[in-house]
Amino acid sequence: MPDTKTGKKIADLGAVAAGLAHEIRNPLNSLFINSQLLEEMLSELPEGVAPQKEEMLTLARANLKVTRRLNESLSAFLRFARPPAMDLALVDLNRVVAETLRFLDVDFSYHGIDLRARYHASSLPLLADEKQLKQALLNLLLNAEEALDKEEKVIRVTTGVRDGRPFVRIQDNGRGIPRADRRHIFRLFYTTRREGSGLGLPIVRQIIHQHGGTISLRSREGAGTTVTVALPFEAQFRAMFPGRLPLALPAEAGR
Ligand SMILES: Nc1ncnc2c1ncn2[C@@H]1O[C@H](COP(=O)(O)OP(=O)(O)O)[C@@H](O)[C@H]1O
Ligand SMILES: [Mg+2]
Known part of the structure; x- marks a missing residue:
């Protein structure tokens, strides 16, 4: 510190x-x-x-x-x-993930990527800034895509609940991250790509932390990378940030 x-x-x-x-x-x-x-x-x-x-x-x-x-x-x-102010609303993580994936559909199939999505059986109610959350997921999915270096290109996306919190997991079978590089990847401007900006992951982390969530990463060089984003349920969020919210919020159904 x-x-x-x-x-x-x-x-x-x-x-x-x-x-x-x-x-x-x-x-x-x-x-x-x-x-x-x-x-x-x-x-x-x-x-x-x-x-x-x-x-x-x-x-x-x-x-x-x-x-x-x-x-x-x-x-x-x-x-x-200068991160934009959070525009919070009640959203379903399943839907937010599905819509982000739909946005990448054409690009993924054009590049021959086998996208396998599995959703938690029931909805996962969160308080989130939908636009920002989608931005974070998009950055992670683009990193996964850019890492794919094998004939068979697979990206798995899973939503679920673990330790009482909703999560979304993005798994690629790409080149993986060498152990020595792992502690640098969230650093501003750190990139190993020729056309990279090194801003993707710092922005992801900023967004996830603002949502009271955590991000963890597992990687095996040559085999692939798994990123897990865990977020608080609506009720957990309210307990974490008391007073941050109006009592009534726009409902998922009305959006
Ligand atoms: N899924 C992944 N597989 C392999 N390496 C990754 C993955 N995600 C991130 N990285 C590494 O972390 C670096 C930083 O990522 P990021 O902040 O998104 O910046 P950029 O994508 O512009 O390089 C990348 O250059 C890459 O080396
Ligand atoms: Mg990136």
């Missing part, structure tokens, strides 16, 4: 970083839009007008790709530095 002085310095640095990211955002946006326009204009040039048309197009497309990635990293970082 950092002492309070160091802790404050870190907090200050966080604020400076967030401010800087904000400053960069608008010019980066112009750069992105300009690259888009340039790419369009170049591709519409009639043949023979500019002999270097193809080369210029390649450069414009490379710029577009880099600025898009920068934009995504910046948004993710700002989201982490």
Whole structure:
């Protein structure tokens, strides 16, 4: 644990970083839009007008790709530095998981991924910010997808109750995480992927902790990774965060 002085310095640095990211955002946006326009204009040039048309197009497309990635990293970082307020409602974990999986359906089947989902027989009522919870699940599912390195690609998703708490488990048969890397993976900006941002897991952890949940990970190098997210039931959440909620919340049925 950092002492309070160091802790404050870190907090200050966080604020400076967030401010800087904000400053960069608008010019980066112009750069992105300009690259888009340039790419369009170049591709519409009639043949023979500019002999270097193809080369210029390649450069414009490379710029577009880099600025898009920068934009995504910046948004993710700002989201982490200034997490949005929790918009809590009563939701069913089974439905939230099913809807997140449906969102990835096309992508998974396109990549030949065998998705096996198993749901707890009855609904799992939670107090959650549905959008944020889906974001966390999506980050975990994308990590699982990106780790798949074998001919047979399998992602298993299971919901259930253990030790009196609802959980969702995401299991992949991908490359696994080397033991020495395991303590780094939740660190901000830590990534082993060429196009990674290292923001996925820090955001997941932030969201799960805000929901009073825990995240645990088991991995075997070469064999795969299992991530388990456990969350409090509605009643447990109310006991954990008394006063945080209005008594009446929008009901699942009405959403
Ligand atoms: N399911 C997984 N299988 C193997 N490695 C993983 C898995 N999930 C996360 N990792 C490792 O943790 C790192 C950090 O993940 P993350 O924070 O989502 O950032 P990113 O996906 O941008 O690299 C990844 O680069 C990867 O090395
Ligand atoms: Mg990721």
